[in-house]
Amino acid sequence: MSFLNVIRRRLMFLILVLFGVTVITFTISNLIPGDPARMIAGDRATPEIVQNIREDLGLDKPLPIQYLRYLEGVVQGDFGNSIRTRRPVLEDLRIFFPATLELALTALFFATALGIPLGVASAVWKDKPIDHFVRVIAVTGISTPAFWLGLLVILLFYGNLGWLPSGGRIDPSLEMPTRVTGFLMIDSLLAGDLTAFGSALKHILLPAFTLGFVHLGVVARQVRAAMLEELQQDYIRTAKANGLSRFKVVFTEALPNAMIPSITVLGLALGDLLYGAVLTETVFAWPGMGAYVVNSIQALDFPAVMGFTVVVSLAYVLINLAVDLIYMAVDPRIREVS
């Protein structure tokens, strides 16, 4: 099956997934006790005020009608207005989603850039001190709560050393670069504003480290396991017998093959990072979707919660599609089977 056919089939599947997501989220949202109209009106509002709001929002209509109206809007790119912020949900997501994605991708870059060399090193020097060190890093990463690690690094790098800011995306005294991608580091470079870029880079270092630290261990352990398997293979023995240097055997022969299963881990990690950024965003005052969706849940802001769910689901499916395509690109066996 060609790449194009895979993409076509998966995109059709995507429509079904998104439809299912909207049905489930809408149903769950409406099963939760609590009245969004009351949340808007405030505690002390009279029943008449609450009823007016209910009618204005269409919450007095039967659930299937409410759902169909919602779906009609979604198909036209209208996710409705947020009950909490009174603004279009899509507009809110356009602001918050790139911030979360920028943080998740930077965290993934950090986890990959450090995790792969550490994984390779621990495989090459199996049961040596470096291997034990990587094991400690992996266990620490998985077992350390992100909010706690976040506070520790803030205390160290902001409170004690004063090297890095404690939170936010950019120094608030700086002018924001013109929004092109929503990724501050890229937008500031596009605007040629090095000061803004430096500030954005400084601001993302601690949250990206905190968020990526968990996955650093996972990536390192995954690469280690795959490398150990590859290093036992006959073609490695042949390469060594042919006099290839150790560096070449590891990095040009074993590593490319060991990376294939790691692609899945990285794809899943990106998904985890997207919706797992909530705590990190809270600790670092990172204006992403985490705080937005948590506040929306507390305010029973169903349009915002559903918008978030649809966007994250879409991202998840697209990441999986990308992983499958990369698999097909790098591994001819999979391409043939497909």
Next chain:
Amino acid sequence: MKNSHWFQVVGAAAVTVGMAVNAPVAMADGDADLLVVAKASDPQTLDPAQTMDNNDWTVTYPLYQRLVAYDVSEDGKGLTSVIGELASTWTASDDGTVWTFDLASGNAFSDGATVDAAAVEYSFNRLMDLGRGPSEAFPGGMKVEATGDMQVTFTLEQPFAPFLYTLANNGAGIVNPAVEGKGDDHGTEWLSANSAGSGAYMLTGWERGQSLVLEPNPNYGGATPEIEKIRVDIIAEAAARRLKLEAGDVHIAESLPVDQLDALGSKDGIEVQNYPSLKVTYLYLNNKVAPLDNVDVRRAISAAVDYQGIIDGILDGNGVQMHGPIPEGMWGQNKNATQYSYDLTSAKKALDVAGGASEEISFLYSDRDPLWEPIAIATQAYLSQLGLNVKLEKLANATMRERFDTGEFGIATGNWSPDFADPYMFTNYWFDSKRHGLAGNRSWYSNDKVDGLLQQAVVSSDTAERTALYGELQEIVTDEAAYVYLFQKDYRIAVRDDVEGFVFNPMLEDIFNFGGMSLSD
């Protein structure tokens, strides 16, 4: 050749990053023109006709003016009495149904338009047309009419004693009628993220989830503000707010927990300020369900709670026990009304009179306020000494509110702060049998005599008569132990010592008088 290209690219990138990262970063500390306030969460909406949240009012209140404003005493304390802000004078008809306000000249919106009677009429009609939460503070059927260029008349269907005080409420902010051209529905979407007021400051920037910027309104009718820029930074994590305050990157840190405030009290350059507040914390005792429908069970519960123990143990001493529903600092409090104290003997006696209580009593609380859980646990322990079976239920706040509204609970904990400076806020809301549920009467209390007193008090324009009516009411409702009146918690805020001129007003928690504040060099 190929390798040398790579080195060049990597080298250039490294130099770029190095230059960028080493770029100077402006700090708040030392800049006398910038005041930074750290808040825990972003405002929801900035439209005064829509927001019901003190967290939003930090930003909205200084952006708008109202007909009246809370007064300040000669020694600089915020009072609950009001003086004219946009209004220079006003008169009320003898029956209190017609109020006429003459507007002061010289006030203008940030776009230069004059604040006139048409703007006042527009703002109140907009508020009532939208019919959102803030409109509830004003009497239904209220008519507002510009009766001159600078005169506006309010006509009420029936007398409403606290009316004048409602005009100092955030919802009574006067909005520039130009917002009507900013989209449908009275420009609500536009106004949710912009300002159109005549206050000392105007909104000039809002990076969602990160910060809001206020700058002086160039057409402000009052004294020119000293601080050239106010920045409200959104920092959800309390520990991070504290660190930024200590580092001098923010001047005021809101909503810090008791332990953080205590730790900050001893730091150089930081003051932890304590103010008596009108915000109260109390327990709802559902008067409609057994065994709490028995007045002696409620009396027993009221006598079994160790009030001072809660204040000392949970508030670290930063509060006072309530004396009935009307808090200290609000006129109309009756000191002769019953004030329960921790007295296990009389509690047991009252329970014996009731014939005991074997039913399980649910106790609802949520994590909306971190104090509620320790209060719930302590109360469960106190009531277990009476042999009462209290089952704690920690719920999502929205779910808990729903249960208040339907009356499906036994005991629950809650906070209350007044929207306007009148005992009405603590009496008519709490005890009127027409307000059962979330609307205010959360104990589902009913007493015809009390309803009658409330009705008389709301239509009387004689303060002495109202004081007497509310005094009688307090004796009844405390004797009947409608609620457990726990404490008034102090308002505590951590401020750097270069901040001058802050006046706390108990009616305006989380709101700062930015226009009168300054920063010392």
